[in-house]
Amino acid sequence: MTTTATVAPSRSVLLRTGVIAAAGALPIAGQLYVVLPLTAEIRGLSGHTNSTAALSSTVFALVYAAGILALGPLADRFGARRLMVASAGATAAVTLLAAFAPSAPWFLLGRAAQGLAAAAFTPATLAYIARTAPSSARVPLNTAAIGAGLASAVVGQVVAQLIAPLAGITGVFVVFAVAAAVAAVAAxxxxxxDTAPADDRPSAGAVHRAIPGLLMRPRLVLLYCTGLTFLSALVALYTALGADGRWPSATLLILRASSLPAVVVAGLITLRLSAAPPRARILAAVGIAVTGALLCATAQTLTVGIGLFAVIGAIALAAPSVVAEVTRLGAPAIGAAASLYTVAIFGGASLGAPLAAALGNGLGTVALGSAAVLALGGLTSAIATRT
Incomplete structure (x- = not known):
């Protein structure tokens, strides 16, 4: 099966790939977080219950995870770019419909539809990068895609918080629908x-049958375990930050937003370290993340800010290198391999809040636990990447 472009893309094409990957991830992956500041607006929907606001996140996340496994591997059948366009376009359409949901049940249905539509974009983007970019460009491009996905957790909430007082849920969702539509057109x-010739494509059934085989490859499974630790630790830290109760809301907003530039810094560092061995990049970044989590354990405002900056920046450094190894080891089932990694990443995100709760939601204890989780991820990556 032909999975790699035969002609190296130009610098301008690589630049467009990075920009579109990042610009698309912000409104599409950001759908997971956009409802978090909209609790009051959701309670204004007819037919709402006390659980509607929480369910609006949960139903999206559950369908999103299932959709990644169902749709992501289809990049190997229909082409990654096609799947990117279809996912972004469908996300724009269902987001626009959800913007005008007449009641809470319809809104929750719209959230489920958003989760399904958005699910294919990230694995398709990672598969597209793996197929079309030379090996020297994959880590920087993965950094753009994954870094934007991390940044969407902050950007999505901030944008929603700014728009909601003026235009409510409808205004927020219309803005995100337009942004997703622009990403579809741009892609x-x-x-x-990147579509292979018709006689060289696997069947739709074959791309899904590749998944069990990938899970039988020990190095891949260890790298998926590494991916699982990244957002579980980060979400646990952010959960404890809010639940700890020692900081006013204005300080919390600053602490949350101040880590956003770390994604940009990580991207600039990645450009300079792209020639370094993957093992060295991953282990160094995980070491920085562990150190950042330990700084958060002091529960002092300045050191917490520095610690969060270090953790999110280090994850933005490590994750693209892990993705590059996953898609390399997963060939020729690149779409399926990227899909499993995406499930691991977002599966880890769903474990963050329970991890914080299990550790008592105190920032000091949760930070120590997060450091241990990240160190475990470093261990699994060290084993997976040893020669």
Whole structure:
């Protein structure tokens, strides 16, 4: 099966790939977080219950995870760019419909539809990068895609918080729908196709049958375990930060937002370290993340800010290198391999709040636990990448 472009893309094509990957991830992956500041607006929907606001996140996340496994591997059948365009376009359409949901039940149905539509974008993007970019460019491009996904957790909430007082849920969702539509058009018109010849494509059944085989490869499974630790630790830290109760809301907003530039810094560092061995990049970044989590354990405002900056920056450094190894080891089932990694990442995110609760929601204890989780991820990556 042909999975790699035969002609190296130009620098301008690589630049467009990175920009579209990042710009698309912000409104599409950001759908997971956009409802978090909208609790009051959701309670204004007819037919709402006390659990509607929480369910609006849960139903999206559950369908999103299932959709990644169902739709992501189809990049190997239909082409990654096609799947990117279809996912972004469908996300725009269902987000626009959800913007005008007449009641809470319809809104929750719209959230489920958003989860399904958005699910394919990240694995398709990672598969597209793996197929079309030379090996030297994959880590920087993965950094753009994954870094934007991390940044969407902050950007999505901030944008929603700014728009909601003026235009409510409808205004927030219309803005995100337009942004997703722009990403679909940009991917369709500005990115070269990666579709293999018709006689060289696996069947739709074959791309899903590749999943059990990938899970039988020990190095891949260890790298998926590494991915599982990243957002579980980060979400646990952010959960404890809010639940700890020692900081006013204005300080919390600053602490949360101040880590956003770390994604940009990580991208700049990645450009300079792209020639370094993957093992060295991953282990160094995980070491920085562990150190950042330990700084958070002091529960002092300045050191917590520095610690969060270090953790999110280190994850933005490590995750793209892990993805590059996953897609390399998963070939030729690149779409399926990227899908499993995406499930691991977001599966870890769903474990963050329970981890914080199990550790008592105190920032000091949760930070120590998060450091241990990240160190475990470093151990599994060290084993997976040893020669």
């Amino acid at each position: 369709r018109t500005l990115l070269p196709s």
